[in-house]
Amino acid sequence: MSVPFDRYVSFKNADWEGKSQRVMARLQRHIDAADNPFWAYFAKKRDELRAKQGLDDLRVLHNYLPTLRELLEDCGDLETLELLEDLEVTCM
Template sequence: MRHDRLDRYVTFRNIDTAGMTRAVMARVLDHVAKGDSPFWPYFETQRALAHSRGLDDLRVLHNFLPTLKELLEDLDDPETLALLEELETQCM
């Protein structure tokens, strides 16, 4: 049974989950565009597949959380890593 997408975010009232997700994904997509990891083409494919199934970017980020954290550390991007960890703490 599918639940209304809005129900998932009831507990995030007064938290800009959508804005935080957009900010993190924009920074991740900057890395995707740079092609600075062989992981990115796979990530793009999986993101498109998730979207085709009605899943949002918060779910995509959650699905790849450990990998993204490791990559961001390896890519020396503490700003994006901090945003991702804040998103994790507040919204996942």
């Protein structure tokens, strides 16, 4: 019996999945509000990256980290920015 490889072994106790889910849930508010065209693009790319490349939300967030940080700063969503920065420091 083979054991599945977990590429995030070093994050074992960091709850990277839970943190990623919390950030994505908060980003969904921006996606739903559609105040900026980036959010529709981000949602589409998230779906594509997950479906076609099998990437998880941690990797998707990592791919767009600078843009997400800038947009969250610009709109004053400091709580989501703080969660994203914590995720970056502990899991990226």
